[in-house]
Amino acid sequence: MNKIAVYGKGGIGKSTVSANLSAALAQAGVRVLQIGCDPKHDSTRLLTHGRRITTVLDYTRVTGHADRRLEDVLFPGYAGVGCVEAGGPKPGVGCAGRGIITAFELLERFHAEDDYDAVIYDVLGDVVCGGFAVPIRREYANLILIVTSGEFMALYAANNILRGIRNYDGEKRRVAGIVFNRRDIAGEDGRVARFAEAAGLPVCAVVPRSGVFARCEAENRTVVEAGYELAGIFRDLARALTEGISLYEAAPLTDDDLEHAVFGPDRPAAPEPAAALPPVRRPAGPAAESTRAAAAEELVSVNILYDDPLHGCAFNGAVGTGVHLTDAVILAHSPQSCAYISYQTISSAGRRGLFERGALLPNSVSPNLECSFMDENDVIFGGADKLEAKVLEIKKKRPRAIVVVTSCPSGIIGDDVSRVLRHAEPDLPIIAVRADGNLSGDYLQGMLEMYVSLAREIIKRDIAPMPDTVNIVFEKVAAKSTGPNFKIVEEFLHRLGLRVNCRFLCETTFDRLRDFLAAPLNLLASDDYTGRLLRRFFTDEYGCVFLDGGFPVGFDETKEWLLKVADFFGRRGAAECLIREQESGYRRRVEALRPALRGRKLMIVTFNHNVDWILRVALDAGMEIVKLGILRFSQDAGFVTRLGAPLNVEENYDDAGRGADTLKYRPDVLLTNYNSADEPAGVLADTIPMCPDAGFYSGLNMVSRWAALLEKNLRGEWMDDKKFVDKYYA
Numbered sequence: 005m006n007k008i009a010v011y012g013k014g015g016i017g018k019s020t021v022s023a024n025l026s027a028a029l030a031q032a033g034v035r036v037l038q039i040g041c042d043p044k045h046d047s048t049r050l051l052t053h054g055r056r057i058t059t060v061l062d063y064t065r066v067t068g069h070a071d072r073r074l075e076d077v078l079f080p081g082y083a084g085v086g087c088v089e090a091g092g093p094k095p096g097v098g099c100a101g102r103g104i105i106t107a108f109e110l111l112e113r114f115h116a117e118d119d120y121d122a123v124i125y126d127v128l129g130d131v132v133c134g135g136f137a138v139p140i141r142r143e144y145a146n147l148i149l150i151v152t153s154g155e156f157m158a159l160y161a162a163n164n165i166l167r168g169i170r171n172y173d174g175e176k177r178r179v180a181g182i183v184f185n186r187r188d189i190a191g192e193d194g195r196v197a198r199f200a201e202a203a204g205l206p207v208c209a210v211v212p213r214s215g216v217f218a219r220c221e222a223e224n225r226t227v228v229e230a231g232y233e234l235a236g237i238f239r240d241l242a243r244a245l246t247e248g249i250s251l252y253e254a255a256p257l258t259d260d261d262l263e264h265a266v267f268g269p270d271r272p273a274a275p276e277p278a279a280a281l282p283p284v285r286r287p288a289g290p291a292a293e294s295t296r297a298a299a300a301e302e303l304v305s306v307n308i309l310y311d312d313p314l315h316g317c318a319f320n321g322a323v324g325t326g327v328h329l330t331d332a333v334i335l336a337h338s339p340q341s342c343a344y345i346s347y348q349t350i351s352s353a354g355r356r357g358l359f360e361r362g363a364l365l366p367n368s369v370s371p372n373l374e375c376s377f378m379d380e381n382d383v384i385f386g387g388a389d390k391l392e393a394k395v396l397e398i399k400k401k402r403p404r405a406i407v408v409v410t411s412c413p414s415g416i417i418g419d420d421v422s423r424v425l426r427h428a429e430p431d432l433p434i435i436a437v438r439a440d441g442n443l444s445g446d447y448l449q450g451m452l453e454m455y456v457s458l459a460r461e462i463i464k465r466d467i468a469p470m471p472d473t474v475n476i477v478f479e480k481v482a483a484k485s486t487g488p489n490f491k492i493v494e495e496f497l498h499r500l501g502l503r504v505n506c507r508f509l510c511e512t513t514f515d516r517l518r519d520f521l522a523a524p525l526n527l528l529a530s531d532d533y534t535g536r537l538l539r540r541f542f543t544d545e546y547g548c549v550f551l552d553g554g555f556p557v558g559f560d561e562t563k564e565w566l567l568k569v570a571d572f573f574g575r576r577g578a579a580e581c582l583i584r585e586q587e588s589g590y591r592r593r594v595e596a597l598r599p600a601l602r603g604r605k606l607m608i609v610t611f612n613h614n615v616d617w618i619l620r621v622a623l624d625a626g627m628e629i630v631k632l633g634i635l636r637f638s639q640d641a642g643f644v645t646r647l648g649a650p651l652n653v654e655e656n657y658d659d660a661g662r663g664a665d666t667l668k669y670r671p672d673v674l675l676t677n678y679n680s681a682d683e684p685a686g687v688l689a690d691t692i693p694m695c696p697d698a699g700f701y702s703g704l705n706m707v708s709r710w711a712a713l714l715e716k717n718l719r720g721e722w723m724d725d726k727k728f729v730d731k732y733y734a
């Protein structure tokens with residue numbers, strides 16, 4: 005079967021050529037199916053005598069999958085030519101390329117081509133995306149005709165089509181040649197001849213400029229049907245195609261060669277060149293580094309900055325963060341599946357908390373998440389109408405705000421989400437966060453987009469101060485320790501006579517976020533790269549004051565942190581009292597560990613770049629630190645310690661060396677972020693959390709566990725001991 009793709013620049017006459025070719029083939033007894041692939045959907049108009057037929061995409065938009073039938077989109081035309089129009093969205097919305105893919109899938113599902121001897125695809129030749137290139141694919145077209153005039157832009161489009169074909173075919177031969185549709189511009193014949201020669205293609209047909217075509221168009225029929233002499237051109241072409249036409253490889257020209265071929269000797273003189281621009285002065289140093297430094301000035305996820313693997317997507321990060329504005333509705337402008345993934349991620353943290361601790365973590369088990377339920381039709385025709393309808397539906401429930409988050413599909417088709425902002429009311433703001441799924445980046449980037457968007461839209465600048473309050477910024481909402489850590493810090497603040505104004509952004513309300521600037525001091529929960537970006541954002545944009553560092557972990561850090569917070573509010577006495585209470589208890593507990601741990605060897609391999617909270621307790625309990633392997637971690641900037649003790653530290657540690665070092669140092673305890681199945685027998689393996697528990701006792705709790713395990717001589721097998729796990733991990 006001949007499957008012929010007729011490509012050409014928009015408006016060049018490829019529909020006229022296609023319809024006449026179909027008619028000529030049909031007159032020769034060939035059963036022809038013509039598929040119009042231009043969103044204008046007028047390819048088959050001359051064959052159907054002006055009847056506008058239902059397009060495939062209009063049909064699938066209103067007809068459920070199970071109810072679809074081929075005869076609803078396949079119409080008989082002149083001489084039995086089967087006529088199909090793919091259709092497409094209105095200009096400026098949705099994705100016409102995706103529309104072509106969808107239309108082809110439906111035709112394939114019904115084996116539309118099976119009853120025909122030849123198929124003609126009439127395709128827009130401005131090959132702008134993969135969708136428009138679908139008919140070029142080998143499974144569809146086995147023969148390609150390119151329609152062009154002698155105008156430069158038509159030849160430019162023809163050359164682009166050759167580039168598209170080359171991408172698919174390499175040196176394989178599928179191009180039959182050029183159909184030259186004359187416009188009668190000066191030097192046109194020479195231009196087309198030179199182009200054809202340079203591209204190594206024949207001119208298979210020359211269609212003269214004639215009023216006959218306009219007359220036939222007005223009569224809604226082809227020149228072939230009307231029987232004009234010009235029909236001979238299409239009959240000759242049809243005969244050549246049925247008798248076996250030679251095929252050629254696509255050999256596109258370079259831009260320079262194309263210009264030379266088109267303009268040849270009649271090339272007009274070029275205008276005087278504009279004065280050359282002065283050379284760009286670049287700062288010294290590797291270009292990549294200066295680019296990164298500039299990007300770091302913006303709020304860019306560190307994984308994007310360093311081309312590290314992207315974990316999750318920005319949509320997921322934005323939604324997972326936004327749901328912590330508990331009295332707002334987060335509206336995912338996405339397919340159901342994107343929202344489902346986010347929903348599961350968010351709710352699983354809550355479920356895990358219930359399961360492990362018998363208590364609800366601050367992560368919602370039923371997040372305040374809604375979805376616009378984009379489907380394939382919305383991707384093709386644009387989903388803004390559906391989004392708007394969903395916004396109006398949500399408004400009836402009167403949430404405190406609606407936050408719209410875009411996903412890959414809505415981002416790719418460029419849906420205009422700002423349209424819904426006109427439905428905002430003074431007491432029901434609508435905020436658009438363009439997260440665009442993976443197009444914007446990873447989970448962290450989505451978090452940043454959400455933080456910044458909400459802050460800029462909600463935080464009120466003119467606000468009365470609330471003394472004795474603090475804000476907490478950047479709690480890791482997906483971490484297991486988030487809830488317990490907040491409780492610990494809240495208790496510390498309580499002992500100092502302080503309270504939390506706003507948690508940015510964890511289980512917060514719209515009004516609390518609005519009053520963010522009322523608190524005189526801000527406490528960063530996680531002092532990693534992302535946390536520091538946020539601190540800079542609040543400092544630069546709002547002049548906020550932050551305490552140095554993140555939530556304290558371990559005895560020494562907690563002591564210092566408490567004193568700094570207390571000093572800020574002039575309450576040193578309360579902090580000293582609290583520290584004194586804890587100090588004696590800490591000393592007593594460490595002393596009790598020494599018999600089990602004195603002289604025991606500890607090896608640590610970790611992404612955590614500050615482990616003083618463990619080292620301090622281990623050293624106090626008499627352990628020997630035999631090796632400290634620090635793995636590279638994009639969120640941290642290098643190993644830090646304030647212990648002053650000599651340590652065998654290896655930075656940028658390669659995890660592959662872990663096995664050899666374990667054999668070399670024979671540690672009693674091996675502490676890592678992830679256990680390995682190859683740990684040698686006799687080593688007590690334990691895991692170090694990426695987000696450790698805050699407060700005085702985080703290191704002590706962990707080291708106490710080793711003492712108990714070593715005393716009982718339980719090493720590898722303790723994980724199987726439910727009572728033990730319950731006692732030390734619950």
Ligand code: SF4
Pocket residue numbers: 317318319320338341342345411412413440441442
């Ligand atoms: S990467 Fe894109 S498609 Fe996948 S879940 Fe994220 S937004 Fe949806």
